[in-house]
Amino acid sequence: MKMGKAEDERLQRYFDGELTAEERAQVEAALTDDDRLKLAALGEVRGLVANALSAEAAAVDLWPALEKQLGGGGKAAAKARRRWGLRAHPASWSAGLLSMAAAAALLFFVQPWHPAHAQNGCDIESLETTGAVASVIHMDDAPHRGDAATTVIWTTEDD
């Protein structure tokens, strides 16, 4: 595929699964080795971003922000008390809200209705190439078809 901004964008849309079946066929018919390398690189970047987001999500503590918004007897809290009849001691409904926040965080980040991604537990300890460039792509079992994850070591040799 001749590379230009439009073609790059089309390859990106192909990677993201945004093309129609006809457009996909056109892209696939015109794929060059460079395109395949680019697709491999996109896969690697997506894996890195997904890992980074997972790490960030694991570190998020929602409660301080919720507490700031809901606690302290502000107008919102007063309104909530009027609306929901929250007359108990703040400590008791704080515990309730904490539970709700924890449950919300669990639902949002863990999504227990989705089975966990299967992993192959692969750790690449060392990777050396001569006359080639290597990429490592970790493929999840998305969309949860039950197949295990796999790791792809992709080498592109110099001509």
Added chain:
Amino acid sequence: MRAARGAAAVVLGAAILVAAGAARASETATCDLPIIHALPGGGVTQIDPKIDTLKNYLSKPPFTAWHDFRLIGRQTLTMQEGGSSTFMMPDNRPATLTFVGHSVGHDEHRIRLRLVIEHPEKQHRVLDTTFTLDEGGVVLHVGHRHDNGVLILAVSCKTQN
């Protein structure tokens, strides 16, 4: 009497250690390495039924650029811990897999492998990698251009235990 019991305990302990050592020394891995030729093809993706277990990997990016996946070789290697096996890839490049080690953790068996692929004409190693993965897990090596396509080497190992 007490001394005899002590001696018996020592002998028993030594026997257990020797038996454990023998079991450890006999650690063997069996590895399955299908070699696949991926071709651009056209239309519907065709995957050799003999590699049906890899179908889900091969039918999604970054493999969607190819539509024809044929099994053109398969190596079944049995190695002792620390041992290596060398075989030829279809493009006449020697590949060596080494069973570096095996670890057993809580509810998991992990296996450590080293894969080296050489370029005999250029006299260098195209690939030299060491990795650890769960037993039965799959690692795919992609990249050697071969007959209008590329070669895909799948590596999966299990120990006898």
